[in-house]
Amino acid sequence: MTDKELKRHLKKVVIGLIIIILIIIALLGYTLGGKKAELSMYTNAEYSDNLQTLGIDQNEFKEYLTVFANLIDDQYNEKQKMLNMATNFMENLYSSNELSIHENDKKNYDANHINNIIKEVQGTYIKTEIADGDFYQYQAEENVYVQNREVDRVTNCVEIDNIEKKGDNLEVIYTLNIVSKEKLAEYMIGQATNFESYKIKAVIMFNTNYEYSKYFVHQIVKL
Numbered sequence: 001m002t003d004k005e006l007k008r009h010l011k012k013v014v015i016g017l018i019i020i021i022l023i024i025i026a027l028l029g030y031t032l033g034g035k036k037a038e039l040s041m042y043t044n045a046e047y048s049d050n051l052q053t054l055g056i057d058q059n060e061f062k063e064y065l066t067v068f069a070n071l072i073d074d075q076y077n078e079k080q081k082m083l084n085m086a087t088n089f090m091e092n093l094y095s096s097n098e099l100s101i102h103e104n105d106k107k108n109y110d111a112n113h114i115n116n117i118i119k120e121v122q123g124t125y126i127k128t129e130i131a132d133g134d135f136y137q138y139q140a141e142e143n144v145y146v147q148n149r150e151v152d153r154v155t156n157c158v159e160i161d162n163i164e165k166k167g168d169n170l171e172v173i174y175t176l177n178i179v180s181k182e183k184l185a186e187y188m189i190g191q192a193t194n195f196e197s198y199k200i201k202a203v204i205m206f207n208t209n210y211e212y213s214k215y216f217v218h219q220i221v222k223l
Contacts, residue, residue, distance in 0.1 A: 135147065173201050176198045
């Protein structure tokens with residue numbers, strides 16, 4: 001092979017290597033860009049777009065977060081938290097008129113419905129009645145929980161600050177206000193100032209088979 005042929009051969013090899021390197025760079029850019037887009041889909045501050053992408057109705061989801069927040073209100077004991085969540089769920093998220101029966105100015109809730117809501121939301125199977133005798137009383141004859149006195153605080157999911165999908169979990173950060181019933185009217189028209197406000201983190205999963213709740217609460221805490 002002459003020097004001229006050798007130089008021509010080396011030139012072709014160099015050009016080929018450059019083309020291969022450019023192709024590899026292009027492929028890496030496409031792959032990393034795709035992964036970045038996939039991640040940002042669920043972490044973007046514009047969470048309403050994320051919810052739509054996940055097939056979640058924003059207003060309904062905020063209602064769920066409002067109801068679930070009963071589980072972190074430390075003014076009540078554990079039994080009361082579960083019952084407050086379940087009765088609130090029945091009042092606001094389940095449309096059947098058969099769920100709540102009002103007698104003598106007290107609300108009666110079917111114990112089977114209450115127990116199944118708690119099971120679907122928290123994974124806790126209720127084998128016996130969990131009324132504490134203060135806010136709620138169990139009547140075995142009718143198999144109902146009677147609300148002896150109304151819950152005196154109201155939870156309200158004000159804003160979803162961030163939502164991120166990690167595998168099967170939805171990690172949600174949201175702003176929660178807790179308002180006393182006596183200040184609720186003022187709060188609704190934006191005039192109440194003495195209410196509690198928290199940042200809440202909830203780890204939620206979809207319930208694929210459910211009768212009551214679309215979501216299971218894996219974890220919910222105050223930040």
